[in-house]
Amino acid sequence: MGLLSIIRKIKRKEKEIRILMVGLDNSGKTTIVLRINGEDTSVVSPTLGFNIKTIIYQKYTLNIWDVGGQKTIRSYWRNYFEQTDGLVWVVDSSDLRRLEDCKAELDNLLKEERLSGSSLLILANKQDIKGALAPEEIAKVLNLEAMDKTRHWQIVGCSAFTGEGLLEGFDWLVQDIASRIYVLD
Amino acid sequence: MENEEEVALSSNPNSNLLVADPSLQKKRQSMLDRLSNRHQTRLDNSLTHRSAESDSSSSPSFESTSTFLSRFSNSKSSIESQLAQCQLCDPTQVKSHLDQISSSIFDLEKLVAENSYFLPSYEVRSSLKTTSDLRQSLEFLSAELLPKKKFSFRNKPTRKDPIAEPKGEEKEQEPEKKSGFRVPDSPGFRNKKGEILVHNFKGSEVGEFSISDLDSCEVRLMGSVRALFIHRLRNCRLYTGPVTGSVLVDGVEGCVFVMASHQIRIHNAKMSDFYLRVRSRPIIEDSCGVRFAPYCLTYKGIEEELREASLDEETEKWSNVDDFLWLRAVQSPNWSVLPENERLGLVDISSSIESQLAQYQLYDPTQVKSHLDQFSSSISDLEKLVAYNSYFLPSYEVRSSLKTMSDLRRSLKVLSTELLPKKKFSFRNKPTRKDPIIEPKEEQKEQEPEKKSGFQVPNSPCFWNKK
Ligand SMILES: Nc1nc2c(ncn2[C@@H]2O[C@H](COP(=O)(O)OP(=O)(O)OP(=O)(O)O)[C@@H](O)[C@H]2O)c(=O)[nH]1
Ligand SMILES: [Mg+2]
Numbered sequence: 279m280g281l282l283s284i285i286r287k288i289k290r291k292e293k294e295i296r297i298l299m300v301g302l303d304n305s306g307k308t309t310i311v312l313r314i315n316g317e318d319t320s321v322v323s324p325t326l327g328f329n330i331k332t333i334i335y336q337k338y339t340l341n342i343w344d345v346g347g348q349k350t351i352r353s354y355w356r357n358y359f360e361q362t363d364g365l366v367w368v369v370d371s372s373d374l375r376r377l378e379d380c381k382a383e384l385d386n387l388l389k390e391e392r393l394s395g396s397s398l399l400i401l402a403n404k405q406d407i408k409g410a411l412a413p414e415e416i417a418k419v420l421n422l423e424a425m426d427k428t429r430h431w432q433i434v435g436c437s438a439f440t441g442e443g444l445l446e447g448f449d450w451l452v453q454d455i456a457s458r459i460y461v462l463d
Numbered sequence: 464m465e466n467e468e469e470v471a472l473s474s475n476p477n478s479n480l481l482v483a484d485p486s487l488q489k490k491r492q493s494m495l496d497r498l499s500n501r502h503q504t505r506l507d508n509s510l511t512h513r514s515a516e517s518d519s520s521s522s523p524s525f526e527s528t529s530t531f532l533s534r535f536s537n538s539k540s541s542i543e544s545q546l547a548q549c550q551l552c553d554p555t556q557v558k559s560h561l562d563q564i565s566s567s568i569f570d571l572e573k574l575v576a577e578n579s580y581f582l583p584s585y586e587v588r589s590s591l592k593t594t595s596d597l598r599q600s601l602e603f604l605s606a607e608l609l610p611k612k613k614f615s616f617r618n619k620p621t622r623k624d625p626i627a628e629p630k631g632e633e634k635e636q637e638p639e640k641k642s643g644f645r646v647p648d649s650p651g652f653r654n655k656k657g658e659i660l661v662h663n664f665k666g667s668e669v670g671e672f673s674i675s676d677l678d679s680c681e682v683r684l685m686g687s688v689r690a691l692f693i694h695r696l697r698n699c700r701l702y703t704g705p706v707t708g709s710v711l712v713d714g715v716e717g718c719v720f721v722m723a724s725h726q727i728r729i730h731n732a733k734m735s736d737f738y739l740r741v742r743s744r745p746i747i748e749d750s751c752g753v754r755f756a757p758y759c760l761t762y763k764g765i766e767e768e769l770r771e772a773s774l775d776e777e778t779e780k781w782s783n784v785d786d787f788l789w790l791r792a793v794q795s796p797n798w799s800v801l802p803e804n805e806r807l808g809l810v811d812i813s814s815s816i817e818s819q820l821a822q823y824q825l826y827d828p829t830q831v832k833s834h835l836d837q838f839s840s841s842i843s844d845l846e847k848l849v850a851y852n853s854y855f856l857p858s859y860e861v862r863s864s865l866k867t868m869s870d871l872r873r874s875l876k877v878l879s880t881e882l883l884p885k886k887k888f889s890f891r892n893k894p895t896r897k898d899p900i901i902e903p904k905e906e907q908k909e910q911e912p913e914k915k916s917g918f919q920v921p922n923s924p925c926f927w928n929k930k
Contacts, residue, residue, distance in 0.1 A: 304709055304711055304726075304728055320742065320773065321742050321743050322725075322726065322743055323726070323743035323744045323746075323785075324726065324728055324744075324746045324785070326584050326587050326785065326787070327575065327576065327579040327588070327590075327591055328576050328579060329579075329580070330576055343576070348728075348748055349730070349787075350748055350787040350788055351591070351787070354591050354594075356598075357572050357595060357598060358576075360569060372670075372690050373692065373711070374646050374647070374648070374673075375649075375675075375694060404708075406689075407669070407671050407690055408669060408670030408689075409649050409670045409671050410671075411646070418644035419646060459498070
């Protein structure tokens with residue numbers, strides 16, 4: 279394959295960004311994906327396996343894998359780590375009791391070598407609920423400052439209910455991935 | 464398409480500059496390498512074993528379960544035989560062989576993912592399990608055949624730091640640095656025994672509510688709330704108005720729930736009844752002996768609250784339960800539909816007679832009999848009242864009064880069988896039970912033999928803590 283044809287091929291593919299959404303069950307992953315995609319969010323069942331959504335976002339094609347977070351399903355997350363450009367960790371900021379579980383699962387995930395190159399967006403979801411912790415508080419509970427220094431990460435408060443914060447979060451993620459991979463763009 | 468790209472590429476204002484500037488040129492080269500690498504990996508992964516399809520980015524979706532299944536089982540057996548052959552192959556080729564198997568498995572996973580939207584849920588679960596088992600076999604095999612070096616699935620083209628330190632042991636024992644931030648308690652009811660707990664959300668700002676560590680309590684929640692968390696209840700009854708987000712139930716036993724919500728997730732529930740109105744499918748995990756029936760609650764103003772929460776319609780979803788641990792087409796043994804003749808009638812948490820009825824459950828056991836008798840005679844009075852007035856009442860009023868009374872009678876009967884000893888045992892909640900302590904879930908789950916009451920609770924088949 280000549281260099282030019284490689285470049286062409288790459289050009290076609292390069293705008294494709296693969297994003298893996300994970301987090302505890304009930305954190306709002308599916309609702310977030312539906313909201314970003316402008317779909318109806320009034321009937322959402324707990325995710326039994328996964329949903330895959332292809333969304334055109336600015337000039338990129340986001341390939342979003344929304345994987346179920348119920349305990350039974352978590353052991354399958356690892357099957358989807360390959361080739362992940364961006365990792366979105368969704369937190370239910372109103373589920374105070376399970377924040378420790380949430381931290382433990384995230385810590386586990388970040389040990390995963392296959393994910394070490396991906397940018398990490400933490401969405402502190404359900405900010406519309408009174409009593410939800412603010413993103414700064416979530417950051418403290420999850421001890422994000424202690425994360426590996428090489429990791430690109432960002433935490434953003436959001437609500438899949440109102441849509442607030444979602445664009446901000448995905449903008450950061452896409453830009454970060456793009457600037458890591460497509461430095462010339 | 465290709466032309467367009469070429470134009471785009473050459474019209475990039477930077478491309479001329481690049482040629483001139485050596486450092487930029489270097490950068491450019493490294494980007495190309497990175498992209499090509501990443502691209503190649505993707506191709507490898509998605510194409511290795513799908514020669515027929517020319518488009519690498521999407522595997523086909525069949526929308527037919529049988530087509531999917533036959534394809535799935537073909538790939539599965541092919542992977543299994545590859546795994547078997549691995550043992551015999553030339554040691555120098557082992558690595559590439561294993562890589563190939565890994566991408567076949569990846570393909571299979573993708574196949575499941577892309578078809579999961581139309582597959583029956585148990586098929587999704589069992590396919591997930593299969594692919595995960597295959598991965599595990601592959602990992603075992605790799606560990607065996609590629610000694611010393613930990614098997615890595617493939618190169619990590621997008622990785623930032625090329626000389627990453629090996630992650631491993633030192634990562635494990637990283638001390639849990641306390642962040643110094645104390646998570647506050649959310650509003651709710653906790654640590655109570657034998658009480659009736661009432662809360663009305665009306666007028667308050669919508670938020671979340673937690674109910675935890677209750678024993679033999681009755682909880683009545685009126686008004687609507689956004690999220691409800693329920694943790695560790697025993698022998699309780701819980702009635703709620705509309706929840707506009709989700710209810711999360713974890714660790715309950717011998718309870719009755721009457722709830723309306725957009726989503727309901729039930730974990731670690733034993734021997735409990737759920738009367739639900741729900742917009743999506745309720746799910747259970749690590750649960751057994753749970754039964755489901757339609758919502759049956761009323762109080763003043765509930766109709767309007769349900770309507771505002773879009774929960775006024777009966778969706779029949781209450782009977783459409785997903786057991787996340789059940790992988791077969793036949794009905795999960797962990798849950799069932801509550802037989803109609805055992806269901807509660809309409810529960811009115813604003814009416815005094817009902818609340819009296821509820822309170823009987825919390826009374827001193829030695830007084831139960833006389834209370835029940837008293838209750839029975841007040842129902843008789845009510846029946847008389849209806850009978851005497853029926854000659855002038857509209858017929859539907861007569862019918863509905865008759866129904867109300869027969870519901871009350873039935874509740875009384877159920878209560879009597881439950882509360883008065885020696886009668887036939889019903890394995891619903893055992894409200895007079897004494898032990899006040901709710902142990903932490905973890906321990907309790909392991910070693911709690913059903914011997915408290917002297918009754919042998921029939922063992923229903925269960926699946927617990929499977930991996
Ligand atoms: N109030 C509020 N509720 C939300 C928000 N996001 C999600 N929810 C609710 O939270 C519940 C769970 O949302 P899902 O999207 O199903 O959660 P999930 O993370 O996909 O769960 P799994 O598929 O089991 O992993 C639903 O009832 C949503 O309506 C939010 O921002 N605010
Ligand atoms: Mg989901």
